[in-house]
Amino acid sequence: MTKAPSTLATDAHTPALRIxxxxxxxxxxxxxxxxxxxxxxxxxxxxxxxxxxxxxxxFACFEGWVRNHNNAAAVxxxxxxxxxxxxxxxxxxxxxxxxxRFDITHAVAVHRIGELAIGDMAVWIGVVSAHRYPAFDAxxxxxxxxxxxxxxxKQEYYADDSSQWLSNNG
Amino acid sequence: MTKAPSTLATDAHTPALRIxxxxxxxxxxxxxxxxxxxxxxxxxxxxxxxxxxxxxxxFACFEGWVRNHNNAAAVxxxxxxxxxxxxxxxxxxxxxxxxxRFDITHAVAVHRIGELAIGDMAVWIGVVSAHRYPAFDAxxxxxxxxxxxxxxxKQEYYADDSSQWLSNNG
Amino acid sequence: MSTQHTERAPITVHLLYFAxxxxxxxxxxxxxxxxxxxxxxxxYAQIQARYGITRPYRELRVAVNDDFAPWTTVLQDGDWVAFxxxxxxx
Amino acid sequence: MSTQHTERAPITVHLLYFAxxxxxxxxxxxxxxxxxxxxxxxxYAQIQARYGITRPYRELRVAVNDDFAPWTTVLQDGDWVAFxxxxxxx
Numbered sequence: 001m002t003k004a005p006s007t008l009a010t011d012a013h014t015p016a017l018r019i020x021x022x023x024x025x026x027x028x029x030x031x032x033x034x035x036x037x038x039x040x041x042x043x044x045x046x047x048x049x050x051x052x053x054x055x056x057x058x059f060a061c062f063e064g065w066v067r068n069h070n071n072a073a074a075v076x077x078x079x080x081x082x083x084x085x086x087x088x089x090x091x092x093x094x095x096x097x098x099x100x101r102f103d104i105t106h107a108v109a110v111h112r113i114g115e116l117a118i119g120d121m122a123v124w125i126g127v128v129s130a131h132r133y134p135a136f137d138a139x140x141x142x143x144x145x146x147x148x149x150x151x152x153x154k155q156e157y158y159a160d161d162s163s164q165w166l167s168n169n170g
Numbered sequence: 171m172t173k174a175p176s177t178l179a180t181d182a183h184t185p186a187l188r189i190x191x192x193x194x195x196x197x198x199x200x201x202x203x204x205x206x207x208x209x210x211x212x213x214x215x216x217x218x219x220x221x222x223x224x225x226x227x228x229f230a231c232f233e234g235w236v237r238n239h240n241n242a243a244a245v246x247x248x249x250x251x252x253x254x255x256x257x258x259x260x261x262x263x264x265x266x267x268x269x270x271r272f273d274i275t276h277a278v279a280v281h282r283i284g285e286l287a288i289g290d291m292a293v294w295i296g297v298v299s300a301h302r303y304p305a306f307d308a309x310x311x312x313x314x315x316x317x318x319x320x321x322x323x324k325q326e327y328y329a330d331d332s333s334q335w336l337s338n339n340g
Numbered sequence: 341m342s343t344q345h346t347e348r349a350p351i352t353v354h355l356l357y358f359a360x361x362x363x364x365x366x367x368x369x370x371x372x373x374x375x376x377x378x379x380x381x382x383x384y385a386q387i388q389a390r391y392g393i394t395r396p397y398r399e400l401r402v403a404v405n406d407d408f409a410p411w412t413t414v415l416q417d418g419d420w421v422a423f424x425x426x427x428x429x430x
Numbered sequence: 431m432s433t434q435h436t437e438r439a440p441i442t443v444h445l446l447y448f449a450x451x452x453x454x455x456x457x458x459x460x461x462x463x464x465x466x467x468x469x470x471x472x473x474y475a476q477i478q479a480r481y482g483i484t485r486p487y488r489e490l491r492v493a494v495n496d497d498f499a500p501w502t503t504v505l506q507d508g509d510w511v512a513f514x515x516x517x518x519x520x
């Protein structure tokens with residue numbers, strides 16, 4: 001754990017805290033490409049409505065929430081930073097591969113960036129399919145692949161004002 | 171496939187189309203025992219709110235929707251019948267076993283009975299846990315176990331007025 | 341005076357019918373009288389005979405007093421029994 | 431007049447820094463000049479030297495023009511490059 005970054009270093013992160021377009025454009029991208037970043041709270045219902053389909057009997061969904069602890073340390077809040085252009089290119093590719101790998105009808109995933117509080121939703125993934133197992137399998141695969149390949153970084157802040165960069169593979 | 175049941179036979183099913191208590195009692199039961207039947211549309215948000223927990227980083231959810239087809243046949247609508255007292259006893263046991271089998275914090279499942287239209291939600295399952303895999307695994311296990319053991323029956327009605335009793339095991 | 345086989349009074353059992361079983365019986369509930377110490381399979385045979393049901397008991401499960409029970413369970417006076425055709429929830 | 435080794439003009443490369451890399455450089459963007467035909471590992475070595483970064487390139491991934499690229503990629507004039515520390519989304 002290191003102390004919180006200096007003002008200089010914090011400024012270096014600022015561009016990675018906001019998406020470039022507006023919210024409606026981000027939801028449109030989620031609809032069109034299956035993936036988007038948002039820098040405000042995720043509207044799960046708005047995303048779920050994109051998946052309504054009379055051919056589908058199964059809807060599987062995952063939400064990642066900010067926990068109040070990480071291992072033993074009490075988390076106060078955290079910040080997600082994103083490399084938006086790479087994230088959108090990777091996201092489009094992931095959702096396209098999910099549709100090729102699994103027998104699903106639609107899938108949508110959105111990751112939030114910026115400052116989040118305990119309990120906030122960091123990621124939403126929804127998948128619909130005719131039958132249940134492909135929806136579960138695809139939802140889990142999309143989550144694992146987002147965690148491995150989407151360029152989003154998490155800095156947790158603790159009660160003693162220290163902070164830490166987290167990593168999914170270590 | 172057989173023709174729709176006679177009026178006499180339909181009356182024989184009527185008690186299995188409605189729950190005995192009121193809606194608030196059913197939601198309370200979902201909260202208390204983790205399982206309930208409902209005979210009106212399921213309010214997913216109300217169930218999800220029961221699962222809010224700052225210790226949890228993962229929320230996995232499944233919804234079963236009425237599809238517009240089953241194999242080749244076009245489904246117009248369907249009716250779920252339930253043996254409520256047995257369903258509640260089984261449901262309580264299933265949710266309790268899920269908490270013992272998987273490293274999860276809470277889980278709630280609700281099944282709807284009565285007449286449903288295409289697109290209606292027949293079942294909602296939500297699970298929260300600190301980490302993601304137990305939430306996915308428990309959600310899937312609960313769904314499979316509900317499909318195997320909860321005494322709910324489905325009669326599908328088709329465009330030509332015929333109907334059929336469905337079975338999950340064959 | 342004594343008899344070799346004591347004639348004990350029949351017990352009363354309540355039945356609940358669901359789905360395809362209710363379809364076959366045309367009703368949701370029944371009250372039947374059956375010899376004491378009868379098993380669930382004997383009860384099912386009686387219902388089969390009454391309503392002309394051909395489906396073998398092995399294709400069904402059975403519940404006693406709102407819990408699943410083994411087919412070998414011995415009936416008690418006042419039991420509520422339901423024959424459970426294959427379920428289709430989810 | 432000729433030289434044995436033609437002195438070609440350096441190319442211009444844009445850099446984007448994120449997370450712990452931005453922490454180390456203290457900035458989000460950079461413009462650097464580097465010899466033509468340089469690889470991404472050579473570019474990373476130059477940035478390491480400028481900012482005193484000790485983390486080896488093998489612990490990072492690299493993106494060129496908003497797509498992941500192999501470290502062996504040869505840089506082109508005008509490329510946008512980002513060194514990607516271990517991600518932590520989800």
